Amino acid sequence: MSKRCIGCGSVLQIENPLETGYVFDFSKDYCMRCFRLKHYHEFQQGTEIDKKSLLDSIKKKKGLFFFFVDFLQLSKESLDYFLDLPSPKILLVSKCDIIPKSLTYAKLEKWITQEFHIQERILFVQRNSLSSLKKIQREMENYPGNDFYFLGMTNAGKSTFLNAFLREVEGKESSIVESEYPNTTLDFIDISTSLGVIHDSAGIPYDIPLSDKKLFEKSQIKKELHPLNYPLKKGTRLLIEDLIEIEVLEDTSIVCLLSQNYRIQKSYQPAIESPEFFSLKIPDKSNLLIKGVGVFYFKRETSIVLHGLKREHVEVLPSYMGGLS
Ligand SMILES: Nc1nc2c(ncn2[C@@H]2O[C@H](COP(=O)(O)OP(=O)(O)OP(=O)(O)O)[C@@H](O)[C@H]2O)c(=O)[nH]1
Ligand SMILES: [Mg+2]
Structure with a gap:
């Protein structure tokens, strides 16, 4: 039976350093990727399930x-x-x-x-x-x-x-x-x-908009979330990490549940240039979920444009947040 990495479960192999389970020799218990992750906190992009x-x-x-x-x-x-x-x-x-x-x-x-x-x-x-x-x-x-x-x-x-x-x-x-x-x-x-x-087991992957090492680190939340309330005037944009923009097409307010490590700013002008954008009408008392990023609660029905995202990155759901702020 082939030997497996005790860190990630992949079958160990000595042929291809670019494939999962690579080791110099079979005396090792951890594959190279797990060894580097454990000891140097090194993230290997592109390991896909x-x-x-x-x-x-x-x-x-x-x-x-x-x-x-x-x-x-x-x-x-x-x-x-x-x-x-x-x-x-x-x-x-x-x-x-x-x-x-x-x-x-x-x-x-x-x-x-x-x-x-x-x-x-x-x-x-x-x-x-x-x-x-x-x-x-x-x-x-x-x-x-x-x-x-x-x-x-x-x-x-x-x-x-x-x-x-x-x-x-x-x-x-x-x-x-x-x-x-x-x-x-x-x-x-x-x-x-x-x-x-x-x-x-290996976790089921999902499409997420932010995928660099720093952002994965920033996305981690270590203690109780405190909802952040952003009142926004028509035409204003909520900018997350200079990568995602929520543009509101009418006066509204958004309560955000997301990592406090993210940089969030209000912007009165387009701040990012992304070829990806689409509009959505969010019903009242709904959550906009941006996968891998956070939850945005809209108390009032609001038309928005999302920049830097694809439709599959988001879901709109009736909210559990009524009364929270
Ligand atoms: N706040 C908080 N963070 C957690 C908790 N459990 C795990 N984490 C963090 O969540 C991240 C992912 O943890 P893992 O245990 O590697 O997740 P996993 O489900 O095994 O992930 P895959 O192996 O990729 O499927 C790590 O940064 C953990 O520190 C928890 O109970 N609370
Ligand atoms: Mg795991």
């Missing part, structure tokens, strides 16, 4: 599926993947340490159930909470089978949660690499525990 073969292989698995979606990525796209999975499955809303305190889990759960027609159990989890880890432990104890799959969107925190579970619940160290960049885990990694085998 074949979404179709990943989804096909997931559907063939048998066991209890834990599907991770991080709070800011709750979208139709990600929940459609969840709905498509065979049962038994549980939806885990991860990184719940970043959820504003004014937004209760009960309210969010109701929103998820209604908006995405989810009937399965929904659990809210975060990496640094023993009670989150215990919730998973209980689900594992109550499941008669032996296989547990950590699935979900890339960057949702699957590997981090598994590492915390192994450390805090099982009392062992784990070698799985976690990082703020997408596609860190590249294949299944099987870990034996006292309750059965947990299989970490």
Whole structure:
């Protein structure tokens, strides 16, 4: 059987340094990419996951599926993947340490159930909470089978949660690499525990507009989000990192949930020159989700033009944010 990298799960190989799983020789446990990521924080652009073969292989698995979606990525796209999975499955809303305190889990759960027609159990989890880890432990104890799959969107925190579970619940160290960049885990990694085998997996990639190393680092949110309110006059633009512009075509205000590391400015003139733009009418009390970036709440119906984005980068959803500011 071929040897696999203990950091990302890819099959080790000595032929091609540009392909995944490359090592100088087979005595190594980590592939070159994981070694550099762990020790030098080096991000290798262009490591891509074949979404179709990943989804096909997931559907063939048998066991209890834990599907991770991080709070800011709750979208139709990600929940459609969840709905498509065979049962038994549980939806885990991860990184719940970043959820504003004014937004209760009960309210969010109701929103998820209604908006995405989810009937399965929904659990809210975060990496640094023993009670989150215990919730998973209980689900594992109550499941008669032996296989547990950590699935979900890339960057949702699957590997981090598994590492915390192994450390805090099982009392062992784990070698799985976690990082703020997408596609860190590249294949299944099987870990034996006292309750059965947990299989970490490659996250499902999604189209995101910002894709350089610095921006991935900036996008990480380490503590509770504080909604930022921007009143905007007709014709004003909200500029994010000089790459994305939300131009409003009428007086409105936008409440933003996104990383405070991003540079956000108001601009009265076009600030970016992007060939990509399109218009949208946002209904009142809606969220504009920009995938991988954040959530923008519109209390009032507003016509906008989005610059620097493609249509597949965004979703418009009824909001859970009423009353937040
Ligand atoms: N705020 C917060 N950040 C988290 C949490 N869990 C993970 N992260 C961060 O999220 C990023 C992604 O974590 P990973 O564990 O590598 O995510 P993953 O789902 O395994 O990603 P892939 O392997 O690419 O599918 C890292 O920067 C983590 O530090 C959490 O509970 N709260
Ligand atoms: Mg991972």
